[in-house]
Amino acid sequence: MTPPVEQKSPAPPRLSKGEWPELSHEDLDRAADRSRVFWAREGGRRWQLLWLLVGPGVLAMIGENDGPSMISYASSGAAYGYGFFLPFIVVTFGAAIVCQEMCMRVGAVTHRGYGELVIQRYGRVWGWFNAGDLVLTNLVTLVAEFVALRIGLAYFHLPAWVAVVFGLALVAFSQSGHRYWRWERIALGLAVFNGLFLLAAILAGPSWSATGRAFVTIGPFPGGSFNTILLLVASTIGATVTPWMIFFQQSATVDKGMTPRDLKQGRADTILGGVLAALFGCGALVVGAVLFSHHAGGVQGLAGAGFPGALRNVSGALVATLFALGLIEAGALALLTISASTGYAVGEALGVHHSFNYSVRRAALFYACNIGAALIAGAVILIPGVPLLSIALNANVLATVLLPVALVFLLMLANDRQLMGRWANKRKTNVAALVVVVVVAVSGAAYGIDSFLLATHLIH
Amino acid sequence: MDDHTQQTGKPRGEATFLDAQDDTRDELVGYLERDQLEVEMDKTLPPARLGHWSRVGLWALRVFVLVVGAMVIYTFIAGLH
Numbered sequence: 001m002t003p004p005v006e007q008k009s010p011a012p013p014r015l016s017k018g019e020w021p022e023l024s025h026e027d028l029d030r031a032a033d034r035s036r037v038f039w040a041r042e043g044g045r046r047w048q049l050l051w052l053l054v055g056p057g058v059l060a061m062i063g064e065n066d067g068p069s070m071i072s073y074a075s076s077g078a079a080y081g082y083g084f085f086l087p088f089i090v091v092t093f094g095a096a097i098v099c100q101e102m103c104m105r106v107g108a109v110t111h112r113g114y115g116e117l118v119i120q121r122y123g124r125v126w127g128w129f130n131a132g133d134l135v136l137t138n139l140v141t142l143v144a145e146f147v148a149l150r151i152g153l154a155y156f157h158l159p160a161w162v163a164v165v166f167g168l169a170l171v172a173f174s175q176s177g178h179r180y181w182r183w184e185r186i187a188l189g190l191a192v193f194n195g196l197f198l199l200a201a202i203l204a205g206p207s208w209s210a211t212g213r214a215f216v217t218i219g220p221f222p223g224g225s226f227n228t229i230l231l232l233v234a235s236t237i238g239a240t241v242t243p244w245m246i247f248f249q250q251s252a253t254v255d256k257g258m259t260p261r262d263l264k265q266g267r268a269d270t271i272l273g274g275v276l277a278a279l280f281g282c283g284a285l286v287v288g289a290v291l292f293s294h295h296a297g298g299v300q301g302l303a304g305a306g307f308p309g310a311l312r313n314v315s316g317a318l319v320a321t322l323f324a325l326g327l328i329e330a331g332a333l334a335l336l337t338i339s340a341s342t343g344y345a346v347g348e349a350l351g352v353h354h355s356f357n358y359s360v361r362r363a364a365l366f367y368a369c370n371i372g373a374a375l376i377a378g379a380v381i382l383i384p385g386v387p388l389l390s391i392a393l394n395a396n397v398l399a400t401v402l403l404p405v406a407l408v409f410l411l412m413l414a415n416d417r418q419l420m421g422r423w424a425n426k427r428k429t430n431v432a433a434l435v436v437v438v439v440v441a442v443s444g445a446a447y448g449i450d451s452f453l454l455a456t457h458l459i460h
Numbered sequence: 461m462d463d464h465t466q467q468t469g470k471p472r473g474e475a476t477f478l479d480a481q482d483d484t485r486d487e488l489v490g491y492l493e494r495d496q497l498e499v500e501m502d503k504t505l506p507p508a509r510l511g512h513w514s515r516v517g518l519w520a521l522r523v524f525v526l527v528v529g530a531m532v533i534y535t536f537i538a539g540l541h
Contacts, residue, residue: 022499023489023497023498024498026498027489027492027496027497027498028488028489030492030496031488031489031490031491031492032488034491034492034496035487035488035491037491038491111493111495111496111500111501112501112505117505120504120505120506120507121505121507121508122507122508122518123507126518129525257492257496259493259496387540390539390540391540398532398536401525401528401529401532404521404524405521405524405525408517408521412508412514416508418508419505445524445528448528448531448532448535449528449531451531451532451535451539452531452532452534452535455534455535455538455539456534456538
């Protein structure tokens with residue numbers, strides 16, 4: 001077993017000559033990455049250090065600003081205008097930061113992925129359930145990402161097959177270097193374009209006074225039935241904290257080779273991702289609110305295929321183009337991150353190699369799951385007559401079973417002193433984490449139960 | 461320019477597996493913690509020792525999964541029609 005973490009010093013002992021055991025290609029690649037971190041830290045180059053260590057947090061957070069989420073935010077804006085949901089998005093990303101910081105910390109301290117730790121510490125049944133449900137949910141979510149990609153490309157008069165070819169080529173290209181670093185930098189490059197939603201919001205000519213008032217008064221609260229509000233609140237939470245983010249950030253932290261010495265930068269990475277994602281998410285909502293102001297709302301969910309078109313009529317071609325490009329980015333980035341989380345989850349569940357630093361031959365299943373998940377989802381959107389809209393709209397409901405389970409195990413892992421040593425949750429962290437976990441888990445469960453009651457017509 | 465750069469013509473950390481000869485391998489691997497090595501990461505951790513309340517909590521979680529799982533599967537299938 002790995003030596004208990006309590007025995008480690010803050011500056012971990014480096015291996016000396018003759019002390020290292022059999023080394024793999026992956027070990028040397030990761031060591032090369034770590035050497036850059038070491039020298040940046042030794043040289044006191046703080047910005048370079050942050051640049052080297054930023055990645056998993058930003059990608060998890062902005063990856064969750066995916067196609068369906070951005071359309072969901074814009075739909076809330078189009079239906080309810082400026083108001084409660086603007087500050088609510090910020091609060092939910094605050095909650096996401098609390099959860100994702102724990103993933104980062106557990107990954108950096110244990111050097112093991114979430115799925116792997118659940119299997120080894122709490123048994124195969126829980127581990128396989130987590131991985132199985134995640135794979136199923138990810139497949140459905142990936143279909144929704146291709147739908148978003150298709151909506152964005154349709155604005156430029158490009159057909160569905162272009163969305164599939166583009167998405168698959170991107171996933172294959174990002175993995176082609178067999179280096180985590182390369183994959184991460186490609187994904188980060190894409191993530192920058194999530195900012196198009198903010199740019200679109202600024203150019204759409206929103207009411208800044210109404211925007212400011214929404215943040216100050218946390219209102220007006222949307223009208224409607226209790227069920228409608230519950231579904232909206234729960235789906236907004238569900239669009240911010242999801243199981244794939246937990247799997248992804250912890251595994252990516254391990255793949256990147258982060259250690260307890262990097263926790264400060266890991267936190268900065270997570271907070272930066274949360275702040276940017278909240279800003280861009282609010283941008284999407286504000287764009288929708290502009291439609292509301294012009295009484296051009298009523299574009300709901302992924303029926304938002306008409307969103308860019310409606311925006312062109314109200315705010316002009318530039319804003320509509322930026323929104324369509326934003327949707328393409330949101331779908332494309334989520335294809336990379338959600339495919340990666342599928343590969344990590346399967347690799348960890350089956351105990352086979354799972355890292356972008358391995359060659360295809362050494363981690364065949366990891367790469368196969370990574371591209372296979374995208375391939376299946378892409379194929380689904382090309383099948384004539386498949387209820388794409390229903391699949392996309394129901395994608396979130398599948399995650400509602402896994403989310404509470406994933407969060408409970410995350411909390412248990414972060415409190416496991418045998419694993420985490422002095423980096424286990426402190427009392428204050430536990431209070432914050434417990435509140436977040438309970439609220440998110442209860443909202444998720446309520447969303448699942450409420451959706452069931454609506455589906456069975458027990459409530460209306 | 462430090463010794464490493466003079467000898468290899470590359471800045472520190474730019475070495476790849478192919479040019480990682482013994483000395484470079486020695487130097488590179490020193491940047492890893494022992495439990496970051498593949499042979500260490502492949503080792504299995506022992507199961508967690510759970511207290512009474514943790515076990516009760518996990519049983520409650522099992523019930524939650526079965527009940528809500530059934531609801532969600534029904535909802536998803538119904539939603540497709």
